[in-house]
Amino acid sequence: MSSSPIYQCNVYFGLDIARASDILYGGYFEHRLSSSAQLSLYHQRVTLDDIRLETGNYSFPIIARGCTPSDTICIGFMAHGSDVTRYNTVPIGTDEIQIYPEGTELLYQSSGASRWIIYAVPRAILQQAMRAYSGQDMMLSKENAISLKLPEGSIDSLLRQTNDIFTIAQNNSNSGYREGALNRIQEQLLTSYSKVVCDAMLEFSIEKKSSVSQRHNNLILDSEYFVMSCDDVSTSLINIAQRTGYSLRALELIFRNSVGMSPGKWFLNLRLNGALRDLLMATPMSTVSGIATRWGFQHLSRFSEQYRKTFGEYPSHTLNRSKKREETAFSERELDGQVTP
Structure with a gap:
């Protein structure tokens, strides 16, 4: 059982x-x-x-x-x-x-x-x-x-x-x-x-x-792996096109037909959500700028605005809520005797 x-x-x-x-x-x-x-x-x-x-x-x-x-x-x-x-x-x-x-x-x-x-x-x-x-x-x-x-x-x-x-x-x-x-x-x-x-x-x-659908799914998956494996996760679509052998126009059509959005919007959403998860799981040492850079956002003000438009709040607000939640959880563990001085 x-x-x-x-x-x-x-x-x-x-x-x-x-x-x-x-x-x-x-x-x-x-x-x-x-x-x-x-x-x-x-x-x-x-x-x-x-x-x-x-x-x-x-x-x-x-x-x-x-x-x-x-x-x-x-x-x-x-x-x-x-x-x-x-x-x-x-x-x-x-x-x-x-x-x-x-x-x-x-x-x-x-x-x-x-x-x-x-x-x-x-x-x-x-x-x-x-x-x-x-x-x-x-x-x-x-x-x-x-x-x-x-x-x-x-x-x-x-x-x-x-x-x-x-x-x-x-x-x-x-x-x-x-x-x-x-x-x-x-x-x-x-x-x-x-x-x-x-x-x-x-x-x-x-x-x-359709075997075409399977190929397109594999293309999207491989492209995500490629983007995430690069030192600069904001890797341009030109690099993805060169690696996959598709033209920029073909990539545009494949993404729109397969997932309903352009490749640029798809990868922006991928990166914004990566930053969101990092902010939600923030440590006391986490900073907005550090997380933004990790996910390929070079301009902090532009990142903050894109984040706000997508998630309804600024990244600093998400980070502050996460840190307060961690502080509360830490205090509760101390009260329960789970934290060793």
Whole structure:
């Protein structure tokens, strides 16, 4: 039996959402914000031994870059917002589920409010359940994410069961579960998801996403790595174009078609969010100028204005709030005797 809590709920507001990396247990995701207006992230997790059910509800447009857990397959679908959401630059279709192999690099992007569901299960457990249901071995890719088209109404059915599970878990989180009830919930989830995957693979073709989209996603990922690995993270688009072999015009078209913004705006957002995370995690020695320079901003006044326009406050205000929060936490640790004089 897992020693971790059965049910967990986390709520993040405002700029603190940029610190919310543990939205998928065992994975890591970096949130990038484009504004500070009415931001909230409501995250729930149910843990049943090695199997987890997770959901995140965003009230705002979001870019999240990261990777899925290295020890589980993740089966995901959109509870709402599929019409405004992409994974790895590919639009998510209605009545689709996505299956992500262990450790999949993932770019999640939504241009509006959205809610996602992820069912994370070890590969051996899932394939055993699929074999028991279908009577045959049904192998899932260890390398590539795939999309499966489901019959109409299947997503609604999964969503109802998911909501029921979260309600039951939340209501019983304080009193605890009897082992029999826990096992029944676990079996119901495994049966439902293995059935959905088997039926979709047997009756519907796997949605083969465009190889062009995959190349464009790789281009954006490689460009980000290149920018972040340079001593000057404000590396010009000309250098990116020279390295990738694309013209500036081609880069412009690829970014606008794949992520809905120009490459200049994309990398500016990347750098501003990097500075935001550093300011939120500031140490007593941190300075605005030092953080701005680290993220390739050479003109402090221009950086401050760009930051304010994006996040609704000046970087000095974020830094001051972070330092006050750290001072409060330090004082509380002292009172609890956790700090050695």
